[in-house]
Amino acid sequence: MEVSGLTKNFGQFHALKGISFEVQPGEVFGYIGPNGAGKSTTIRTLLGILKPTAGTAQIFGQDAWRDAVAIHRRLAYVPGDVYLWPNLTGGEMIDLLLKLGGQKHSAETDELIERFELDPSKKSRTYSKGNRQKVALIAAFSSQPELLILDEPTSGLDPLNEATFQAVLGEFKANGGSTLLSSHILSEVERLADRIAILRDGQIIETGTLAEMRHLTxxxxxxxxxxxxxxxxxxxxxxxxxxxxxxxxxxxxxxxxxxxxxxxxxxxxxxxxxxxPTLEDLFLHYYREKPVNAHD
Known part of the structure; x- marks a missing residue:
């Protein structure tokens, strides 16, 4: 993935102001910022939902807006709020999500269901928020993507399943998969990310490894x-x-x-x-300097 000078305006409001970053194969790239910094706008642009005002976003060498259909065959996206068809069981929902991506239920799917301790026989309407997240994560990981775009992926998960998520993501990374990880759980980003970008007011104000950034505080x-x-x-x-x-x-x-x-x-x-200094220390170091515009 390569983002260069990406800009997105909504009328007079500048949501993204020329951001640039890359995500390499086998890398977990942490993308952090408070509500209103532009994280969701970035992700929607990468997914081809929003057309950029200026700049480029390329995934697998293809344009994120023009080639969205082809790109989506090779990536998986997990949002922080997962909504499922209430009358389908969890297992049926996983199979549907896999089918939409051109994939099938596999032995890996069954293994992930077991690892995340999901009961796939229950109707989706009975699921808690955490179980809905599990359905999306299981479908995403078992779809054999080349790129994961994760936006608050562990929202609602208990600590045991958070640990399972981190282990599965580590295996995905070891197999050469790329990940864009946006999360408010800074300790999670600190533990998982190879490099981190800090976003403020639609601009990336620092990018690097945690070790490279620690000199700042x-x-x-x-x-x-x-x-x-x-x-x-x-x-x-x-x-x-x-x-x-x-x-x-x-x-x-x-x-x-x-x-x-x-x-x-x-x-x-x-x-x-x-x-x-922890990632949280670095985060607060930047955000104490200037108030953030409360838009996203």
């Missing part, structure tokens, strides 16, 4: 030393310092971490913990 350090602590208050990049005797806790920016580590080594640390 602070690491939390707690330390106890044998020798007296050095004076860290004058070190540029150290914030929130709380020191007492041989104990200290503080935050340090990535560019100052080496200097601080060298100073602490001179004091002979007895114990030291350093917690790198």
């Amino acid at each position: 602070a690491t939390t350090v707690t330390v106890k030393t044998i020798q007296p602590l050095p004076d860290l208050s004058k070190v540029a990049g150290v914030t929130g310092l709380q020191a007492s005797g041989h104990h200290a806790a503080f935050q340090v920016s990535g560019d100052a971490l080496a200097q601080v580590t060298a100073l602490l080594a001179q004091a002979q640390p007895e114990s030291l913990t350093a917690e790198p």
Whole structure:
């Protein structure tokens, strides 16, 4: 998948402002942002539901708008809110979804039904939200897609089934499948994504691996030393310092971490913990800078 300069306007409202990114084979690409940032507009454009105002979106080398039918034969999409025909059973619904994609019920389908602990004999109208998600996920994974587009795919799943989803997605990735994963569960994106794009006001404001992005915010350090602590208050990049005797806790920016580590080594640390910023920390780092327009 390759998106270049993608722009989408709704009248005077600019939902997407020239975004660009790529999703490589065998990669899980995390696509995050709050409500109104443009995630849903991006996904609808990739699915050929919306025509872009400018720019291009290519999937398998084909245009997402003009070649949507051909592209859909090779991808699977799971939304965050799955609606099913109420009088069909879960098993019938899975078979229908597979048939719509030109696929058939297989041994892999049965295995996924078992792994997600779905009762396929029940009518869809009796299913909880989590069970409706399971139906869509089972159909998507067993359709043998080359690309998965997942928009809040684990919404409503319990922790055990979230773990099952993560395991199945890992197997899909290991087999060379590509995934665009949009989720508000930042710990899930942090665990699964190879690269991450952060979207704000219709623009991608940062793209990279989590390791590459961690230099943008602070690491939390707690330390106890044998020798007296050095004076860290004058070190540029150290914030929130709380020191007492041989104990200290503080935050340090990535560019100052080496200097601080060298100073602490001179004091002979007895114990030291350093917690790198999480994806949630990075997310909040960006969104504290500027309020987000509440449209999507």
